[in-house]
Amino acid sequence: MNPNYKKKALRFITAFLVLLSPLLVTSQTITSPDKNFSLQFELKENGRPYYSLTYKDKPVIKSSKLGIEVKDAPSFMDGFTISKSAQLTSDTSWEPVMGEEKTIRNHYNELEVTLAQSQNNNRIIKLRFRLFNDGLGFRYEFPKQADLNYFVIKEEHTEFNLAGNHKIFWIPGDYDTNEYAYTTSKIAEIPALQKKATIEINAQQPISKPSVQTPSMMKSDNGLYINIHEAALINYPAMQLEVDASSFKFKSHLVPDAVGNKGYMQTDTQTPWRTIVVSDKATDILASKLILNLNEPTKYKDVSWIKPVKYIGVWWEYFVAGKSTWAYGKENNVKLGQDFSKLTPNGKHGATNERVIHYIDFAAKNGFDAVLVEGWNVGWEDWIGNWKEEVFDFVTPYPDFDVAKLRDYAASKGVKIIMHHETSGSATNYERRLDRAFQFMKDNNYGAVKTGYVGQIIPRGEHHDGQWMVNHYINVAERAADYKIMVNSHEAVRPTGLHRTYPNWFAQESARGTEFEAMGGLNPDHTTILPFTRLMGGPMDFTPGIFQTDLTYYNTGGNQHVNTTLAKQLAYYVTMYSPLQMAADIPENYDRFPDAFQFIKDVAVDWDNTYVLEAEPGDYVTIARKAKGKNEWFVGSVTDENSRTANLKFDYLPKGKKYIATIYADGKDASWNGKQQSYVVSTMKVDSKTTLKQFMAPGGGFAISIKEVPAK
Incomplete structure (x- = not known):
């Protein structure tokens, strides 16, 4: 056969196979x-x-x-x-x-x-x-x-x-x-x-x-x-x-x-x-x-207003067996537009001028950025269980909450107030009122809002995690950005990394959080699992920092207690990532434990580096983090119902420098179901070559603050 013919045939077959290759x-x-x-x-x-x-x-x-x-x-x-x-x-x-x-x-x-x-x-x-x-x-x-x-x-x-x-x-x-x-x-x-x-x-x-x-x-x-x-x-x-x-x-x-x-x-x-x-x-x-x-970069041109927040709030006292209430009146049948000043006060309303000023003073004294106030607005008397569409208008305060007075007082102290928008699941009502609510926030110097979706969703028949509500949550984040407002959503669909695309949607609940410690308690292994599950999608507003772990302290009956040690509550600020972190307990309880409270005041909420030192889902998690823009490091470690000894290295510290580590640890007799408030605070010098074996009690943990030794 002619060699040239062979070459031409080979080229033809090759070309034909290339054309057919998608089918083959x-x-x-x-x-x-x-x-x-x-x-x-x-x-x-x-x-x-x-x-x-x-x-x-x-x-x-x-x-x-x-x-x-x-x-x-x-x-x-x-x-x-x-x-x-x-x-x-x-x-x-x-x-x-x-x-x-x-x-x-x-x-x-x-x-x-x-x-x-x-x-x-x-x-x-x-x-x-x-x-x-x-x-x-x-x-x-x-x-x-x-x-x-x-x-x-x-x-x-x-x-x-x-x-x-x-x-x-x-x-x-x-x-x-x-x-x-x-x-x-x-x-x-x-x-x-x-x-x-x-x-x-x-x-x-x-x-x-x-x-x-x-x-x-x-x-x-x-x-x-x-x-x-x-x-x-x-x-x-x-x-x-x-x-x-x-x-x-x-x-x-x-x-x-x-x-x-x-x-x-x-x-x-x-x-x-x-x-x-x-x-x-x-x-x-x-x-x-x-x-x-896998999420898209943000399209926001200006992100300078999006900042991490450490806050306290009129919140936990609502959960500790009726210490105070969201509702102002005794009535259980109210409507928007009625004169709420004529309600019969129940005597336990939490969001009063006096109480909020107390929280603002505490925040200012201890270096917190903001105070969350729940129950400030009318409608809480019959807000849940009725599948009612128009429960809240998000702009009308109760008679004992003076918006202008508290706005100005907080500003004078260098503290922000965090708005609360509970929708009771009525997303239709919230969307109708969204712009007015955000304008009200902007006019009164609120930079962040906690949204809530407790109850069945309206439009009736839709679900919290369906397409309609997924689009609703994103719409809220986008509209909030128009007013330079940050959003912390509760009872929303679990996160999927959208805080990259919408960085003002900076935290969510979307899991079983601290409030359940007052409603039967969380299992000791719960927070050794959450980092591997819920937190894979994004930051969680877990609301840690409960120091008064025995809830019988409030003399309201029952024997409920928080199923952690006090030291484990400190560790959460490191192991449960969020740029929004709450000191969730009542201020009076922090005054009783000033040395432990120091860690909450010191710990960062935004980071340059994270080092996962030890972990096993359901058993333990140990994480170290470097504070954003500072030569400070913080370590947190939590365990399940079993006691454990963590094996720590400090090789992430810069070589050749000395540091002071302040260790907040479980006491030897501490336990999640025993002496929960038993803890010890100690200090030691560390460097990049230091190793440490640190005990954790059953259901316990520890936290460490690391700072450079001051130059002489």
Whole structure:
């Protein structure tokens, strides 16, 4: 055969294969930058997309289906061919407005796969995978195209086919609350434990099938730590996880709306990222910034007004068995617009001029930035349980709360007052009044607001974690930014890293917090789990700092106590990250323990660096942090119901310098259910070579403040 003919034929065949390659290629593989992770994407039977993930050659996610089921239209489930694929590497850094690190590296390898459905006029979707050194993020994308404008999601069918019967730290799947206590079990045990775990909450709708919420934290028998969550939850319902306990498989379950639909979509659009953080070290899970990195940078031009806040508040006294109340009057049937000065005072109203001035004075004396005041506004007499739409107007104070007087007094002391907007779940009422409420705040020098969504949601039939409410929370953050107001939301959907995009949405509750210590108590292991679950998505307004742990102190009956030691309450300021930190107890109780209170006054709330020293979910967490812009470090360590000795290194300190460490530790006889207020304060000199073994009592902890030795 003519050699030239051979060359021409070879070139033709090569070109033909290149043209056909999108139809022939059915799988793609990428690895993480450090090569520890490997992701495989492939099309299997009938063009159905699947993915799998390994870490250091250990299976994390076995071959798992992907797909979106659409209502009254062809679904994005199968019939696909790969029409195009592309890979890229990105390695950048960015600085958060506030955070655990001054600078965050964003380094990943990306695979973008374009899938076409020939039976639907080659309608396309894209699957985008980003593989980091700490795990995987992926999402569905729907480009604008001739045959795809609007569609309604019936269900998302993303699977997480786990490699074994892992130990899991979980709360039940629910459309309206994430304030459950955590259960620790094997995946296979979830169905049998679901009923017991689904304790009564004020507003809830548990999923009927065995299910868990995200962030879901697991540990495999072969030593892998696996965390499943989502990032950048925008214009989409939150993802729950249905549990197939026999095959150890999770499947996405989206929160529905009032008519049962899951999401209303218009192209160009995308889903949130589904995230899988993995390591063979528990400390790496807590150090991961994968979820933050998958969120978009903020578009705010000016962020100078967004600042960390340390605050106290007229709050805890409402929980300690009726010491005071949110409501002003005795009546239980009130309406907006009536003359509230004619109500019969109940004699226990907490938000009075006198009481608030006392808190302002305490804040000013001890260097706090702000005072939260709950119960200042009319409507609290019948605010809960009636599914009532117009409960609060967010601008009218009770007769014993003088807005102008307290505004001016706080300003004279260099203290801000934090506004409180409890909506009682009536988001429609709040949205109608939002601009007026924020203008009222701006006029009266309020720089931050605590929002609340206790109760069933209005619009009736919507859920706290559905698409409508997800968009509502974001709308509140965006509108607040127009008025330079920071937002701390309670009873909202759990966070997904959106504090990068909306940095004024700087804290959330969205979990079982300190208030439950006055309502039956938190399990001693609760706060050794939260950093691996709820806090993976963003800062939590946990409201620590309760010093009067025995609540019988208030002589109101019962034998309730806070299930921690006093020293553990101090440790929370380091282990439970938030740029908004509350000293939650009553001022009088801090006056009784001035040496312990010193740590709360000293501890930073914004950080340059974070070092996760020791951790095991459900057992213990030890974290050190460097204060933003200062040569000061703080350490916090907490344990579960077992006593423990932490092994500390100080090698994060600059070499060649000496420091004074003030240690706030459990007393030898301390215990979460015994002598909770037993603590000792000591000092020692430390440097980068120092090691320390520090005791923690059952349910206890310790905190350390580290400062440079002053130059002579």
